[in-house]
Amino acid sequence: MKNEVGFLKISVLAVAMGASAFTCGGSEEPDAGPSGPPPLGKVTIRVLNPKPHTEVRTPVTFEVEVDGAQLAPANEGGPGKGYLVIAIDGRCTAPEVEIPKDARHVHLLDGAERAPVNVPLGMRDVCVQVAYGDGRAYDGSASLTLYVY
Numbered sequence: 001m002k003n004e005v006g007f008l009k010i011s012v013l014a015v016a017m018g019a020s021a022f023t024c025g026g027s028e029e030p031d032a033g034p035s036g037p038p039p040l041g042k043v044t045i046r047v048l049n050p051k052p053h054t055e056v057r058t059p060v061t062f063e064v065e066v067d068g069a070q071l072a073p074a075n076e077g078g079p080g081k082g083y084l085v086i087a088i089d090g091r092c093t094a095p096e097v098e099i100p101k102d103a104r105h106v107h108l109l110d111g112a113e114r115a116p117v118n119v120p121l122g123m124r125d126v127c128v129q130v131a132y133g134d135g136r137a138y139d140g141s142a143s144l145t146l147y148v149y
Contacts, residue, residue: 041080043068043130043140049114052144059116060148062086062128066113069130069138073111077133084108085129085137086117092127095139099131107131119148 049063050056064084072081087093090104099105106117119126124146130138 041068041138043082043138045128045130045140045142047128047142047144050144050146053147055147055149056119058119058121058148060119060146061114061116063114064128064142066130068140071111071113071130072133074107074109074131074133074135076111082130082132082138083111084113084115085131087127087129088117088119088124090127092129092141092143093137095137097137098135099129099137101135107135119146121148123147 044067046065047062048065050060062084066082066084069080069082071083072078074083085093085099085108086106087099088104088106090100093099099107101107108115125143126146127141127143129141132138
């Protein structure tokens with residue numbers, strides 16, 4: 001009987017230590033948190049210059065006001081910060097999607113709210129958006145048509 005009690009004490013101790021290690025240490029189950037980056041906010045963009053359906057010379061100086069995000073250089077990205085992207089003859093990019101980095105999309109990485117942009121001659125559809133520091137689009141955009149000469 002003495003050996004059985006000793007064996008029982010050791011077994012209980014081993015089970016208790018195993019449970020303690022399981023509850024205190026690195027479980028291999030995935031974290032219950034979100035799987036990707038947090039969703040971005042909604043912004044309102046007002047294009048102050050140029051006015052829609054106007055004739056303009058290139059380079060066209062774009063000037064905007066943004067509500068819902070603070071314009072900042074791309075490398076200073078963070079919650080509520082972003083930079084402007086002007087898409088010439090391109091569609092607006094859906095929220096949460098990375099805005100293309102090509103000849104049609106002018107990324108104002110310095111965080112400017114006013115900048116001259118070379119726009120090809122002719123009738124041009126333009127989309128103005130705010131990108132998060134990593135290049136994904138905020139929810140919200142402004143579109144206008146220009147006649148560039």
